[in-house]
Amino acid sequence: MVRYFRRATLAGLESAGTFERARKSRWRQERLLIVCYHGISTEDEHEWRPRLYMRPECLAQRFELLCGRGYSVLPLVEALERLYRGDLPPGSVALTFDDGGYDFYKSAYPLLRHYRLPATVYQTTYYADHQVPVFNLICSYMLWQRRGSVLQPDSRIPVRQVMDLRTEEGRQSVVSELMMLAGKENLSGRDKHEIAGRLAEFLEIDWQGLLRKRILHIMSPREIAEVSAHEVSVQLHTHRHRTPLNEELFRNEICENRRRIQEITGSVPAHFCYPLGNYEGQFLPWLRQEGVFSAVTCDPALAASTSHPLLLPRLVSTAAQSLPEFEAWLSGVGHIFSRRTKRRRISQEALDYQGGQLGFRGAQ
Numbered sequence: 001m002v003r004y005f006r007r008a009t010l011a012g013l014e015s016a017g018t019f020e021r022a023r024k025s026r027w028r029q030e031r032l033l034i035v036c037y038h039g040i041s042t043e044d045e046h047e048w049r050p051r052l053y054m055r056p057e058c059l060a061q062r063f064e065l066l067c068g069r070g071y072s073v074l075p076l077v078e079a080l081e082r083l084y085r086g087d088l089p090p091g092s093v094a095l096t097f098d099d100g101g102y103d104f105y106k107s108a109y110p111l112l113r114h115y116r117l118p119a120t121v122y123q124t125t126y127y128a129d130h131q132v133p134v135f136n137l138i139c140s141y142m143l144w145q146r147r148g149s150v151l152q153p154d155s156r157i158p159v160r161q162v163m164d165l166r167t168e169e170g171r172q173s174v175v176s177e178l179m180m181l182a183g184k185e186n187l188s189g190r191d192k193h194e195i196a197g198r199l200a201e202f203l204e205i206d207w208q209g210l211l212r213k214r215i216l217h218i219m220s221p222r223e224i225a226e227v228s229a230h231e232v233s234v235q236l237h238t239h240r241h242r243t244p245l246n247e248e249l250f251r252n253e254i255c256e257n258r259r260r261i262q263e264i265t266g267s268v269p270a271h272f273c274y275p276l277g278n279y280e281g282q283f284l285p286w287l288r289q290e291g292v293f294s295a296v297t298c299d300p301a302l303a304a305s306t307s308h309p310l311l312l313p314r315l316v317s318t319a320a321q322s323l324p325e326f327e328a329w330l331s332g333v334g335h336i337f338s339r340r341t342k343r344r345r346i347s348q349e350a351l352d353y354q355g356g357q358l359g360f361r362g363a364q
Contacts, residue, residue: 019331023069023091028332031302032083032092034076036314038099040107043215046319048144054319056107062317062326063115066093071330075233076120076271080294080312084305093330095119096296096314098273099237100128100224102217109227121227122237122273122296125260126189127218135192136179137216139199143171146203156198221264228265235271236261236292243275247286254290271295277316284310302335 022028039045039053046053066073072089074082079094095112097104100123112119127134143165151163158181164170178199182192200207219227228234239256254272261269270293274283277298287295287310294309301313315329328334 019327019333022333022336023071023331025332028302029088029090029092030086031304031332031335032079032088032094033302033329033332033335034079034094034096034296034312034314036296036298036316037095037097037108038316039101040103042103042106043213045103045141045215048141050320051318053103054317056111058319059108060111061323063111063117065323065327066117066330067115069327069330073117075118075231076235076294077233080271080303080309083303083307084309086305091330096273097121099124099241100219100234102214102219102223105219105223105227106214109230109232112232113230116231118231118233120233120235120271121224123224123234123257123261124218124237124239124241124275125257126240128221128224128260128264130189131214131217131220132189132193133196133210133214133216134218135182135189135196136175138196138210139178140171140175141216142196142200142203142205142210143174145205147171151202154202156202157195224261224264228267233271234261234265234267235269235273237273238275241275243278243280243283245280245282247282250283250286251290254287254292258290272310274298279311300329300335302332 037054037059039049040059041053041055046055046058069091071091071093073093073095074089076094076096079088079092082088082092095117097108097119100121104121108119143163146165149163149165151165153160153162157178159174159177161173161177163174165174178195181187182195185191187195197207200210224234236254236257238253239260240253242253244250244253258269261267270291272287272292272295274295274297279295279297283295292310294312296312296314298316299311299313300315303312307313315334317326325334328337
């Protein structure tokens with residue numbers, strides 16, 4: 001009901017010309033909308049995880065809107081430089097994609113080239129060097145494919161509970177048990193891949209077929225190098241998609257991630273995305289010490305010149321978001337009328353530690 005009234009309100013504002021006036025306002029010109037996409041389906045991933053994946057056709061509609069209404073889509077680094085310099089063009093937007101999955105290469109990258117739009121990929125690198133599906137995701141996906149079933153424990157897989165796959169909660173319980181086992185026994189990537197294969201056999205799913213389709217794989221080094229050569233900036237997202245609370249481990253994640261991206265692309269990444277959008281105050285000085293110039297969150301808002309460079313907001317665009325809702329954010333109206341929440345609360349002390357007013361420096 002709330003969503004219905006919100007959409008009705010936005011439709012009324014659009015018909016009254018509010019979107020157009022907001023888009024052309026000085027207020028909007030002084031702000032940057034950073035858009036986040038997580039996954040673009042290669043098969044039916046949008047049915048499995050509708051809050052993370054959208055169909056390529058849905059993404060194309062958004063690109064049509066961006067181009068047709070004359071929004072200024074800028075490379076992220078240029079957009080941030082101009083934001084803090086105070087000379088953004090009207091309706092500035094930067095497009096970002098998290099994780100660097102094979103789905104980006106297959107489904108999003110061709111659309112970006114077709115519409116001649118620049119983008120940034122925040123790339124994890126561990127699974128780039130190990131071309132197997134991400135363990136917890138592929139287990140979840142396969143269990144979803146058998147949704148509606150209730151299965152008894154089986155000697156082929158290390159799950160002791162009755163597997164009620166009729167609900168998301170039941171399926172996630174199985175994944176959690178597998179992940180706890182992997183952590184407790186410190187299983188290698190090879191070990192986890194073997195377990196995923198045995199789970200596929202137990203569920204009567206074509207494991208080799210899934211592997212051939214590269215469902216829930218990360219881009220290979222060759223693919224990362226290719227997109228990097230064609231208007232896609234490849235930036236930091238940690239090596240193993242994790243942010244340890246220990247400084248040494250956290251900084252190692254950044255260092256290893258940067259090393260592999262530099263080896264693959266020949267460029268030095270200096271912009272970061274918090275995995276899952278979660279951040280802590282202690283991360284800020286660690287990122288600065290690693291020479292990171294900007295970091296994006298998943299806190300929905302438009303970025304302004306007063307925005308902290310290591311706590312930049314982004315709009316997570318999903319398939320559940322209608323085109324009028326998306327355009328409301330493009331114009332700035334969505335920012336004004338949204339209920340903004342933060343994943344983490346950064347203390348004033350943490351901001352003060354960083355100097356409060358941190359200037360932005362573009363990557364050389």
